[in-house]
Amino acid sequence: MKTYIKQKLTFEQFLEECPESGLYELVDGEIVEVRATRNHDDVANFLLFGFNDEIRRQNLNYVVNNTAVFKTITANGIEQGRKPDVSVIDKDRWRSNRSAYSALEEPIQLAIEVTSTNWEDDYIDKLDEYQRLGITEYWIVDYLAIGLREYLGNPKVPAVFVFILDAEGKYQRTQFRGSERIVSQTFPKLALTAEQILTA
Numbered sequence: 001m002k003t004y005i006k007q008k009l010t011f012e013q014f015l016e017e018c019p020e021s022g023l024y025e026l027v028d029g030e031i032v033e034v035r036a037t038r039n040h041d042d043v044a045n046f047l048l049f050g051f052n053d054e055i056r057r058q059n060l061n062y063v064v065n066n067t068a069v070f071k072t073i074t075a076n077g078i079e080q081g082r083k084p085d086v087s088v089i090d091k092d093r094w095r096s097n098r099s100a101y102s103a104l105e106e107p108i109q110l111a112i113e114v115t116s117t118n119w120e121d122d123y124i125d126k127l128d129e130y131q132r133l134g135i136t137e138y139w140i141v142d143y144l145a146i147g148l149r150e151y152l153g154n155p156k157v158p159a160v161f162v163f164i165l166d167a168e169g170k171y172q173r174t175q176f177r178g179s180e181r182i183v184s185q186t187f188p189k190l191a192l193t194a195e196q197i198l199t200a
Contacts, residue, residue, distance in 0.1 A: 011071040011079040015103050018081075025069070026081030027121075034083060036116060043114045043143050044085040046200030051088060054187050061091045062109060062186070070104040072129035080129060085141075086112040088186055107134040110186045115142045123147050127163065131171050137186050138163040138171065143198045151175070160194045 008029020009017065018024050023034040036044070044066060051064040068087040072080045081103070088110035111130055113122040122140050130138045140147070140163075145156040152159060163171035164185050176182050176194040184190050 008078070011081050011103075011105075014081045015069075023067075023083060024081075025083050026079065028078060028080075036085075036114075039143070040085075040114050040116055043141055043197065043200045044112070046197060047086050047112055047141070050190075050192060051086065051187065054190055058187075058189060060187075062088050063091050063094045064088050068104060068108070070106075070108060070133070072126075072133050074125070074129060075132070080125075082111075082126060082129065084111040085114045086110075107136070109135075110137040110139070110184075111135050112139040112141060115140060115144055115146055117146075119144075119147050123151065127171065131163075131165070131169070134165065134169065136165050137184065141197055158194075158198045160197055 009026060009031065011026060014026035014031060018031055025032050025034055048064055048066055051062075054060070055062050055064065064086065066086055067083070068089060069081050069083045072082050074080060087108050089104070089108045093104075093106060113126055115122050119142070127138065127140075140161040142152065142161070143158050145152050145158045147156075149156060151161065157177055160176045160182060162174050162176065162182065162184060164174075166172050174183065178195050179193050182190060182192050182194060182197070
């Protein structure tokens, strides 16, 4: 009896083979559809529109979207294709090749993941991959309080976690709850509370 092992896709193969309709990531060499509830989308869209407003108000050199895919590498050297719920990207980098599709191989400024049933990806895998890639700022928005108890406490309470790269390239985590104002390196004048985001 022969055993066939399915060949794992590279990031470039993922970009070629990825279906045009729907949202997908490359995870462990396989194309995985990313689906979200309306509540999840409401939270992500609240941030996307809020960031767009902030970029215009402060005349910042960023673009924000929810379609960008970029290549990360796991600790084991496996190429992944990640699509954050919200991406903030340096405008010059984004526009350097405007005829290209939305895939990037360089670190972006800010990636946001809104937790869902695959919350371990956000708290463990993506946290490591985004740090490894050098994404300056990473948020986990756990509006369902389904993540790790070591992060959320006992009982678990919804929270926004902001991770900022330090001088050694390691993420430093800050937690925000309730009426606490989010402190962002990317948007220092942002006037949003955790509660406004978590209940969007």
